[in-house]
Amino acid sequence: MDPRRVTRSLAAAVATALLALAALLVPLPTGATAAGEREITLDARMFAFEPGRLRVNQGDRVTVILHSTDVVHGLYIDGYGIDITAEPGRPAQASFVADKLGKFRYRCSVSCGAMHPFMIGELIVGPNIPFGRAVASLFIVAIGSLVTVALRPVNQ
Amino acid sequence: MSQPPTTRPDSTWRFDLTSIPLINRVLRWRPLQFTLVLITLGFFLLAILTAFFGTPAGNRNFSIIFVWIVWWALVIILLIPALGRGWCAICPIPAPGEWLQRQSFVHPRRRTLWTLGKRWPRRLKNIWIQNFAFLGVALFSAIILTRPLATGAVLLLFIVLALGLSLVYERRTFCRYVCPVGGFIGLYSMTAPIELRVKDVEVCRTHDTKDCYLGNEQGFGCPWLVFPGSLTRNTYCGLCTECLKSCTMNNVAINLRPPGTDLLVAKGRRIDEAYKAFIMLGCALVYSAVLLGPWGVLKDAANFGSLPTWLLYATGFLAFNLLVIPGLFFAATSASRRWAGLTHIKPKQYLIDFAYTLAPLGLAAWIAFSLGFVLVNISYALPVIADPFGWGWNLLGLRDVPWTPIIPAFVPYLQVPVLLAGLAFSIHTAWRISEQQARQRTLQAVLPVAAYLTLATLGFLALYMA
Numbered sequence A: 001m002d003p004r005r006v007t008r009s010l011a012a013a014v015a016t017a018l019l020a021l022a023a024l025l026v027p028l029p030t031g032a033t034a035a036g037e038r039e040i041t042l043d044a045r046m047f048a049f050e051p052g053r054l055r056v057n058q059g060d061r062v063t064v065i066l067h068s069t070d071v072v073h074g075l076y077i078d079g080y081g082i083d084i085t086a087e088p089g090r091p092a093q094a095s096f097v098a099d100k101l102g103k104f105r106y107r108c109s110v111s112c113g114a115m116h117p118f119m120i121g122e123l124i125v126g127p128n129i130p131f132g133r134a135v136a137s138l139f140i141v142a143i144g145s146l147v148t149v150a151l152r153p154v155n156q
Numbered sequence B: 001m002s003q004p005p006t007t008r009p010d011s012t013w014r015f016d017l018t019s020i021p022l023i024n025r026v027l028r029w030r031p032l033q034f035t036l037v038l039i040t041l042g043f044f045l046l047a048i049l050t051a052f053f054g055t056p057a058g059n060r061n062f063s064i065i066f067v068w069i070v071w072w073a074l075v076i077i078l079l080i081p082a083l084g085r086g087w088c089a090i091c092p093i094p095a096p097g098e099w100l101q102r103q104s105f106v107h108p109r110r111r112t113l114w115t116l117g118k119r120w121p122r123r124l125k126n127i128w129i130q131n132f133a134f135l136g137v138a139l140f141s142a143i144i145l146t147r148p149l150a151t152g153a154v155l156l157l158f159i160v161l162a163l164g165l166s167l168v169y170e171r172r173t174f175c176r177y178v179c180p181v182g183g184f185i186g187l188y189s190m191t192a193p194i195e196l197r198v199k200d201v202e203v204c205r206t207h208d209t210k211d212c213y214l215g216n217e218q219g220f221g222c223p224w225l226v227f228p229g230s231l232t233r234n235t236y237c238g239l240c241t242e243c244l245k246s247c248t249m250n251n252v253a254i255n256l257r258p259p260g261t262d263l264l265v266a267k268g269r270r271i272d273e274a275y276k277a278f279i280m281l282g283c284a285l286v287y288s289a290v291l292l293g294p295w296g297v298l299k300d301a302a303n304f305g306s307l308p309t310w311l312l313y314a315t316g317f318l319a320f321n322l323l324v325i326p327g328l329f330f331a332a333t334s335a336s337r338r339w340a341g342l343t344h345i346k347p348k349q350y351l352i353d354f355a356y357t358l359a360p361l362g363l364a365a366w367i368a369f370s371l372g373f374v375l376v377n378i379s380y381a382l383p384v385i386a387d388p389f390g391w392g393w394n395l396l397g398l399r400d401v402p403w404t405p406i407i408p409a410f411v412p413y414l415q416v417p418v419l420l421a422g423l424a425f426s427i428h429t430a431w432r433i434s435e436q437q438a439r440q441r442t443l444q445a446v447l448p449v450a451a452y453l454t455l456a457t458l459g460f461l462a463l464y465m466a
Helices: A003-025 A129-151 B021-028 B031-053 B062-083 B086-090 B095-102 B128-139 B148-168 B173-177 B180-191 B201-206 B242-246 B271-290 B296-302 B307-339 B347-355 B358-386 B408-437 B442-465
Strands: A037-045 A048-050 A053-057 A061-068 A073-077 A082-086 A092-097 A102-107 A120-126 B194-198 B252-256
Touching: A003 A129, A003 B408, A037 A053, A037 A073, A048 A120, A048 B296, A061 A073, A061 A082, A073 A092, A082 A092, A102 A129, A102 B408, A102 B442, A129 B408, A129 B442, B021 B242, B031 B062, B031 B086, B031 B095, B031 B148, B062 B086, B062 B148, B062 B180, B062 B358, B086 B180, B095 B148, B128 B180, B128 B271, B128 B307, B148 B173, B180 B271, B180 B358, B194 B201, B242 B252, B271 B296, B271 B307, B271 B347, B271 B358, B271 B442, B296 B307, B307 B347, B307 B442, B347 B408, B358 B408, B358 B442, B408 B442
Parallel strands: A037 A061, A053 A120
Antiparallel strands: A037 A048, A061 A092, A073 A082, A073 A102, A102 A120, B194 B252
């Protein structure tokens, strides 16, 4: 087994891992986007939210008004600590500043029926840099994996 | 470290865990498997009882939470990656049939087995039944995963089927050829860092009585219809350790080994196993979109909103898993085959050989998917321990523990490294398989397959983060 190939392969693996981690974690300057006020009405029904996907800018002050159209539904937004409950005919409201970038799921927090655990929507706080980072890491890992395995010592 | 057998297909390292006296003693203790199965059987029976007699509210019913969250998380996130078919060793489903068949719970008896002992039809000696059984369960998963009655019906069906097959067919025919769970556990067990193998195949070759397969006073013959002397992959070994106990030559070992070693074993590669890899990857994508995605129209369709929409969903689901995923992979392997100048290899065999590269990514995808709902919903486990039927009990005072999602905003940051690790593992496997086909043109052979794997991973990333 050629020790030089072992070293090169190991170095490639370590470099790949470090580069991928850097792509995921290294702080990046984010361009200032004009933060605004957003008022969004969410209709909740068994077992979906309408709209199912919300897009806001980082820094927006978001007010969510939850309408329940059939049974009691809750709204829990991952990462933002929002947890409100609405009954049919009695909407609920919550406000928060969308200060974290990325995709955050919102989900029903009140047992509303069979598919309750899968009653999910998506809040995307743009620009969605975390997704960009993940894609960058993906290509780093793909190429790095090829290089790592190509450099590894081959049994004759 | 133990020396690899002389006919081992690779020369990678192994460490024989049975060389550790404590592990050896524990694995040879006959009541071990019975004890563990008794525990899992208890949970299983409680799941069936709560499914049929408990509350229809899924998140308040023991069956839904402990089968589809607790058990599923244990199997997909822990047991398969660490122990391969470790779950199969303690699965309760075949146990009653096996005990009836053997007329014994623990020790071999000198009795005729209580079964007709028929052999499974040769034409069905593959995993196509398991493939379509899994597709069937997956197709109805929006119902099965959320309605206790549906879960109970499925569990009861499995155990009755296993029992019935035990009385008609030899040994663990249900596990080997029918169980939809065993199908994918077998595929993904090839990635595991653990294996049961003989120490020296020459010992087996010259051994007359083949106790490992036929049984003796120390142990039953292999219930998985496998001759340990010819085992080269984990796929069909249920880790029951009967051969370890019955072998009179002390020639059976449980080894630690590099993960994914079996994926490089060319012998035994088949189209049914290749399709298992396609189906599992496809289902992980569909589950991620339907169950964890924001599209209400998909959830409604999967949830039997109406018959026409469900039929449309079912058609799309089956076409995606049986045609689209394999079809795109066929395109990738066709490009690989032409570019690497390997047109002398038949396209079907080429596809089959490379299909095994999907196993690591597929397993990673299922782990990532499972993290997406397990961490959010695992807190339901405490209230259902306190009140498994949803009848208002309050054992241990845990009934009113509120739903508490665990680090939900951080879940994508767990999913991404898991997926990337799976991709790296798959690309590594693709390279090694490319080397088997074309040592001189490995890069040309691997690039189209690597592109497919990368695109598939991008699909999961888009679902989870875009």
